Amino acid sequence: MDPVEKNGVIDRWVKKHLVLYTGATRHPFILSIRDGTIDFSSFKRWLWLAVVMGIWLTGQDYIFVREFVPFSASVLLKASKNSDDNSDMEVILSGLASLSDEISWFKQEAAKWDVPLSDVIVHKSNQNYCRFLESLMLPAVEYSVVFTALWAIETVYQESFSHCLEDGSKTPPELLEACQRWGSEGFCEFCCSLKKIANRCLEKAPDEELKKAEVTFLRVLELEIEFWDMSHGGPK
Numbered sequence: 427m428d429p430v431e432k433n434g435v436i437d438r439w440v441k442k443h444l445v446l447y448t449g450a451t452r453h454p455f456i457l458s459i460r461d462g463t464i465d466f467s468s469f470k471r472w473l474w475l476a477v478v479m480g481i482w483l484t485g486q487d488y489i490f491v492r493e494f495v496p497f498s499a500s501v502l503l504k505a506s507k508n509s510d511d512n513s514d515m516e517v518i519l520s521g522l523a524s525l526s527d528e529i530s531w532f533k534q535e536a537a538k539w540d541v542p543l544s545d546v547i548v549h550k551s552n553q554n555y556c557r558f559l560e561s562l563m564l565p566a567v568e569y570s571v572v573f574t575a576l577w578a579i580e581t582v583y584q585e586s587f588s589h590c591l592e593d594g595s596k597t598p599p600e601l602l603e604a605c606q607r608w609g610s611e612g613f614c615e616f617c618c619s620l621k622k623i624a625n626r627c628l629e630k631a632p633d634e635e636l637k638k639a640e641v642t643f644l645r646v647l648e649l650e651i652e653f654w655d656m657s658h659g660g661p662k
């Protein structure tokens with residue numbers, strides 16, 4: 427593939443796999459937070475459900491994030507060894523710093539709702555996702571491949587939650603704080619930095635590696651959809 431054609435790999439992939447991408451970033455769970463698409467008689471019940479599901483997913487997300495931290499650290503390690511740009515490390519490090527903040531927030535939320543995080547039972551979909559992260563932590567997995575995963579994981583959350591904050595959304599106030607965590611301007615800029623780095627790495631990647639990164643991108647989208655799907659399965 428000639429270099430011009432490789433430009434903006436990420437945008438090309440998003441366009442090519444738009445159905446799956448939209449499936450992850452506009453999942454019915456997210457749309458139900460945003461739209462309040464319900465008849466008014468059941469509004470209270472819906473609000474209650476949304477809040478309960480939000481809290482339950484928070485417990486699952488806490489478990490996910492505890493696996494996502496070592497994954498991000500493994501990307502950092504690869505950056506220190508393979509990257510030709512020193513600023514990659516700073517971007518990854520800032521991501522790790524916000525994960526530290528996020529873990530404290532999860533604990534605080536759990537205390538507020540009186541749900542002990544130590545008792546959370548890991549859902550099968552979440553377990554699959556954590557296993558996938560583990561497989562990416564192996565030293566042999568290329569920097570461009572893991573970076574694509576990092577970009578995709580963060581961006582699905584950013585796009586989903588910023589959608590819940592757009593004008594006209596009817597997000598329950600109890601969930602606003604969660605939405606602001608990932609829907610904020612700052613997190614959006616962070617995802618943009620991730621995208622630039624991912625594009626830079628992918629432009630230089632040999633075709634074989636590029637194929638692997640694309641498959642990894644699709645796997646993240648599927649796993650994110652399955653993560654949201656837990657909201658109608660409930661605790662299992």
Ligand SMILES: Cc1ncc(CNC=O)c(N)n1
Pocket residue numbers: 487490491494528579580583650653
């Ligand atoms: C399932 C999932 N995907 C992405 C994120 C966002 N990254 C870190 O917080 C998250 N918390 N959980």
